[in-house]
Amino acid sequence: MEHVKTIPAEDGFSMPGEYERHWGTVMIWPERLSTWGYGAKRARAAFARIANAIADSENVIMLAGSGGYDSAREALSLRIPVIEIASDDSWARDVGPTFVRNAAGEVRGIDWRFNAWGRPVDGLYADWSQDEQLAAKLCEALGYEIYDAGDFVLEGGSIHSDGEGTALVTEECLLSAGRNPQMTKAQIEDRLRAYLGVDKVIWLPYGMFQDETNGHVDNICAFVAPGEVVLAWSEDESDPQYMRSAADLKVLEEETDAKGRRITIHKLPLPKKPVCLTQEDVDGLVFGPGDYTRKVGDRQAASYVNFYLCNGGVIIPQFGDENDARAVEILEGLFPERRVYPIQTRNVIVGGGNIHCITQQIPAGKSQLR
Numbered sequence: 001m002e003h004v005k006t007i008p009a010e011d012g013f014s015m016p017g018e019y020e021r022h023w024g025t026v027m028i029w030p031e032r033l034s035t036w037g038y039g040a041k042r043a044r045a046a047f048a049r050i051a052n053a054i055a056d057s058e059n060v061i062m063l064a065g066s067g068g069y070d071s072a073r074e075a076l077s078l079r080i081p082v083i084e085i086a087s088d089d090s091w092a093r094d095v096g097p098t099f100v101r102n103a104a105g106e107v108r109g110i111d112w113r114f115n116a117w118g119r120p121v122d123g124l125y126a127d128w129s130q131d132e133q134l135a136a137k138l139c140e141a142l143g144y145e146i147y148d149a150g151d152f153v154l155e156g157g158s159i160h161s162d163g164e165g166t167a168l169v170t171e172e173c174l175l176s177a178g179r180n181p182q183m184t185k186a187q188i189e190d191r192l193r194a195y196l197g198v199d200k201v202i203w204l205p206y207g208m209f210q211d212e213t214n215g216h217v218d219n220i221c222a223f224v225a226p227g228e229v230v231l232a233w234s235e236d237e238s239d240p241q242y243m244r245s246a247a248d249l250k251v252l253e254e255e256t257d258a259k260g261r262r263i264t265i266h267k268l269p270l271p272k273k274p275v276c277l278t279q280e281d282v283d284g285l286v287f288g289p290g291d292y293t294r295k296v297g298d299r300q301a302a303s304y305v306n307f308y309l310c311n312g313g314v315i316i317p318q319f320g321d322e323n324d325a326r327a328v329e330i331l332e333g334l335f336p337e338r339r340v341y342p343i344q345t346r347n348v349i350v351g352g353g354n355i356h357c358i359t360q361q362i363p364a365g366k367s368q369l370r
Contacts, residue, residue, distance in 0.1 A: 008100050023059060031067055050359070063092070094155035094213075095132075099361070112154040116131070126289060155213065169217050170207045202252070216357075218306060227261040228265075229266070239274075268327060274302070277298045279296050304331075307331060
């Protein structure tokens with residue numbers, strides 16, 4: 001399938017809010033041994049629980065390489081089709097297409113350039129050739145037209161849309177040296193407006209402390225409704241995250257959205273105890289040339305903000321922490337019409353991300369869906 005060469009906003013397309021109706025969700029079965037310990041068996045159990053929870057209220061499509069296809073089919077409910085499309089890792093949010101929709105309900109994808117989160121400056125692995133092809137292959141398999149974003153480097157986890165003209169991003173990520181160093185902040189913002197169909201971009205200074213993605217917004221702040229966000233929050237002034245969240249809070253308190261509304265901010269506490277890699281975690285990993293090497297004691301960017309909204313549910317990470325229940329309580333209050341699914345995801349966060357990072361929504365609408 002050839003890429004669409006026009007610009008989404010000029011064609012009347014924009015990115016819906018995640019809380020709007022979905023056709024379904026795309027995930028990628030874990031296989032990479034430098035990310036997922038012990039042959040990915042522990043991660044696969046968590047991925048299966050997440051996929052099966054989402055499938056309670058919407059379609060789920062699992063992508064898998066040839067080496068993981070059989071284990072995916074065995075672990076998943078039969079209501080979840082498994083499609084054989086190869087990838088270099090399992091971060092569907094970042095390597096999959098971002099979907100946009102027009103007023104007539106037509107849905108198309110966007111194929112951003114992917115460079116493994118900042119290669120050659122930093123980044124997490126040396127060969128991402130299969131990830132680069134995944135967005136186009138997925139849209140072709142499902143029958144969606146897809147826009148070509150050219151050389152513009154972006155990952156889905158670095159953007160959040162309210163569906164009403166406002167996008168959230170972080171300066172830490174989008175202005176990082178490994179993304180689009182040839183572009184100014186204003187040029188990057190213009191590109192976001194053109195491709196996401198938004199009127200306003202709110203730039204938060206920071207993401208999560210020691211986030212391997214250079215501070216993706218989906219770990220620190222997320223829209224829960226138009227004019228409303230949750231913000232990852234620490235009350236511990238000695239924690240390096242405290243300054244970061246406080247700086248983001250200041251921006252949000254002073255900003256309005258594209259409709260001119262003041263933003264309502266709900267603080268979502270971080271785990272009381274930081275999640276760090278143990279010797280057992282590291283012993284299960286197998287690193288290859290050019291892989292990011294994880295070490296004992298590395299703090300992971302564990303955040304309850306990395307939840308995922310599906311049609312009937314809120315899929316929220318749990319870390320075996322005393323703040324797990326508080327996070328569930330807050331999200332239950334924000335989404336009383338949805339079922340909250342608390343899922344233990346320590347075996348996901350040790351890979352560097354969480355539930356939102358491994359999911360990508362396809363909005364409800366029209367396509368040539370096969």
